[in-house]
Amino acid sequence: MLDAEEISFYLSVFKGLDLKDIYDIVKIAHVKKLAAGDVYIEQGATHQKLGYIRKGLIRAYHLKENGDDLTLLLQWEGKFIASHDAIIHLRPSRFIYQALEDTVLMEVDYGKVEPLLNNNPRLSSTQATFLRSMLAESMDRVEAFVLLSPEERYLQLVSEKPNIVNRVPDKYLATLLGITPVSLSRIRKRISSQGKH
Amino acid sequence: MLDAEEISFYLSVFKGLDLKDIYDIVKIAHVKKLAAGDVYIEQGATHQKLGYIRKGLIRAYHLKENGDDLTLLLQWEGKFIASHDAIIHLRPSRFIYQALEDTVLMEVDYGKVEPLLNNNPRLSSTQATFLRSMLAESMDRVEAFVLLSPEERYLQLVSEKPNIVNRVPDKYLATLLGITPVSLSRIRKRISSQGKH
DNA sequence: AGCATTAATTATCTTTTGTTAATTTTTCGG
DNA sequence: CCGAAAAATTAACAAAAGATAATTAATGCT
DSSP states (O other): OOOHHHHHHHHHHSTTOOHHHHHHHHTTEEEEEEOTTOEEEOTTOOOOEEEEEEESEEEEEEEOTTSOEEEEEEEETTOEEOOHHHHTSOSOOSSEEEESSOEEEEEEEHHHHHHHHHHOHHHHHHHHHHHHHHHHHHHHHHHHHHHSOHHHHHHHHHHHOHHHHHHSOHHHHHHHTTSOHHHHHHHHHHHHHHHHO | OOOHHHHHHHHHHSTTOOHHHHHHHHTTEEEEEEOTTOEEEOTTOOOOEEEEEEESEEEEEEEOTTSOEEEEEEEETTOEEOOHHHHTSOSOOSSEEEESSOEEEEEEEHHHHHHHHHHOHHHHHHHHHHHHHHHHHHHHHHHHHHHSOHHHHHHHHHHHOHHHHHHSOHHHHHHHTTSOHHHHHHHHHHHHHHHHO
16 A cells, blocks of 8 residues: 555654654545646535645636636645635636646545544644644735735746746736736837846 | 633633643733833844734834835734734734724743643644634735725725724724725725715 | 824826737647 | 637737825824
């Protein structure tokens, strides 16, 4: 069931846990594979799953009535993915979660992990660590919206996550930054023309 | 030390906890009072405290070189306040936390609560609940920046937090929404002139 | 209550963004 | 490797936002 490579992988992800703790989680987890383009969570779904991305990239987006979409979130290998509507707000997902690349997830049912997390002190502490790191990321994003201009936000994204920028079409990055694809194109032009002189 | 009113207050805040759990926390907490205008956390501080606001309102802001300030966060009674730089990023606070009204906090040293939280399953679960709710709020704010225009964000703020809007000067609300005070004034004018016909 | 300070609005001008549509470039499947 | 589809860029114009400064309104203090 678990080979040496898997074990060392889990030990690295769940730092501070012992094999027994890890086994408790792994035995209720399963692998889920998505091809590029596959929808992971549909709009309206009440999918109570928590996924850990081992490989690939997932985009959460809102579909407007006119067919346009707005990208809310990108997550990639090493990050968690879940419908925050379903898990936090306890309501059907307003957003669509779609794999932009071939993706491999370790998935657990949220109702099954939660009791585990709350009854084992080491797992609780690990859970709090993950929640804090997600909170930090989300607050950093709010901070960027308040403190930076769209151009500065784009430059920050390029400098902090260059490999994500290369893996994702600009039109998705644009709405993630709160601007339109046309506007991002102009920003890119402005930046490159300034760099010349 | 603890009167009946205090006890029922804590029981309501920390749902699911028993008196012993609450007492463990309360005995390491203390009351801190701030007058309107007082700075709670200075820029550069490594203040590792977690505050629960019992009364009043605190604003976190960034001070620009030209003297302008940008409001990142408002928290009020019933909410937690902490320097996220000091607690999450483990670095000196880039922001200033200031009471906008006379404020009363229950404050604990973060280094002291953390072991408590991680060793008592009920407290761990409560901690996770608080972290999830803070994450939900932060993600909702990111969502507003991606999905809504400045005008729509302002209308959302007014409809969801009318009493906060009334307690805080518009210039602070403006930067909280990612726009300038002048622009907010124009938005307010636009809204009121549309309402007439 | 009166005065000084601060906040909010208004005005003017510049810059940026949004919108729509056309055009060019890139990507990807057969 | 070719052609269709998607993405990115460009253009043109309208709308909104930023910057700065002046004016008006509101607030707070003694």
